Amino acid sequence: MVRHLSQDGYAVSIALSSQEALSAAADSPPDLVILHLGLPDLDAVGVVQQLREQGDVPLIMVSPTSQERDRIFWLNVGADDVLPPPFSPVELAARVRSVLRRTKAPAASHSEDRDSGGAVSVDVSDHTAHVLGRGVTLTALEARLLQFFVRHPDEALTRQRLLEEVWGFTFGDTTTVTVHVRRIREKIEPDPATPCFIKTVWGVGYLYDPAGGGGRSPLHLRKG
Template sequence: MSTILVVDDDQTVREVVTTYLTRAGLDVVEADDGPAALAAAADHEPALVVLDLTLPGLDGLEVFRRLRAARGDLPVVMLTARGDESDRVLGLEIGADDYVTKPFSSRELVLRIQSILRRAAADHATPEAGPLVDGDLRVDRRRHEAWLGDEPLPLTSREFDLLAHFLSHPGQAFSRQELMRQVWGWEYGDESTVTVHVRRLREKVEADPGHPVRLQTVWGVGYRWDGAS
C-alpha cells in the first residue's frame, strides 16, 4: 500500500483529504507544519506528498526544496488557498508535479494522485531498454539518469519523463493536451503545466533557451523535438 504524506496546518483539510485517500486504498500520514513534514517524510518514506504552501514554522516552498534535496524523485502535489497565477506557476517552476487550489474537489485530488502514482509505478516496473541519445545528450531510462556532455542533468521526475518522451518521438509534434495525456497520464488538467515544464527543460538542455534548437515550438500545435543540429 502506497503511503501519502498530507501536510496542511488546517485540521479539517487534513481530515477530508485523509478520508478520501483512505477510501481509495491509500495509507496516509499527516503533518501540520514544516518541521513535522520533514520528520514524517524521513520516517515513512512516502510515495507522494500533498503539501500546503502556507505552513507555520517552515513555509511550504522551503519544505518542498528540502524534500527534493533529500529525494529528488519524490512526487509532490502542492495544495494551497492561493489562486494567483504567479503562485501556481511558482509551484510548477520549482518542480511540483501538480498544483491544486483550495477550495478543491477531493475526488479530483484523489484522481490526480492516483494518476501520478500509476505513472511512477509504470516507470519503475517496466523501464524501456536502451539509452536515448541526441548529440551530446544522453538519457538512460533504466538508471533514470540524463547527461549533457560530461555533466549530469538535474531533472525532476516529470522533466525526465518529458525529455524521454520527446527523445522517443523525434520530429513529431505534440499538442499540450497530448503531452498532458501521454506524459502526465491526465485526461484533463491545466495545460500551462506543460508550458512551464517545457520552459524548464529548455533551460537545462539548450545552449540558448531563448532560441531553442532541440525543443521547438510549433505555433498553433504545441512542441516538437528536432534534435541537435
C-alpha cells in the same frame, strides 16, 4: 480530502508543520506528498526544497488561489503538479492515482530506460541526460518528459497530449507542461532563449528537433 483518500485505500499521514512534515518524510519516505499551501505556519518553500534534497518523491501542491502566477511559482520551486481551487476530492484522488501509477510502474529493462535522438540521450532510470557529451541531472518527471520528446522526433506535440501521455492526466491545467519544458530547456539548450532542440510550434505546442536546428521546418510536420 483525507477521508476520501483513506476510503480509496491509501494510508494517509498528516503533518501540520514544516518540521513535522520533513521529519516524517525522512523517517518513512512516502510514495507521494500532498502539500496544502493554506496551512498556517507552514514554510512551504523550505519544505519543497528539502524534500527535493531528500529524494525525488512526487509532489502535488494544493493551492488556496487559482492565480496562474502562483501555480507557475510553485512549479518552478519544484512541484510536479499544482491543484487550484475549486477542486473536488474525486479530482484529487484521480491525480494521485495517475501519479502513483506512473511512478510505481514495473521497472523496464535498462535498454528501455535509455533513449537517444541526435545530440541528446536520456536515461530515466537515473534521471540523467547527455547533450553534446555534457552530463545533465534531471528530476524523474523531467526525464520522462524529455524521453517522450526524444521518442517522438520531428513531431509537433500539443501540451494536452503531453499532459495525458507523460503526466497521465486527461484533464487539468497545461501550465505545468509549459513550466517543465522551460526547466528542461534551461538544462539542455545551449541558449534557452532560442532553443534548438525543444522548439515551440506556435498554435500547437512543441517539437523535438534531434538535429538541433538542422531538421525540417515544423510547418511541414504532423500535429500530435
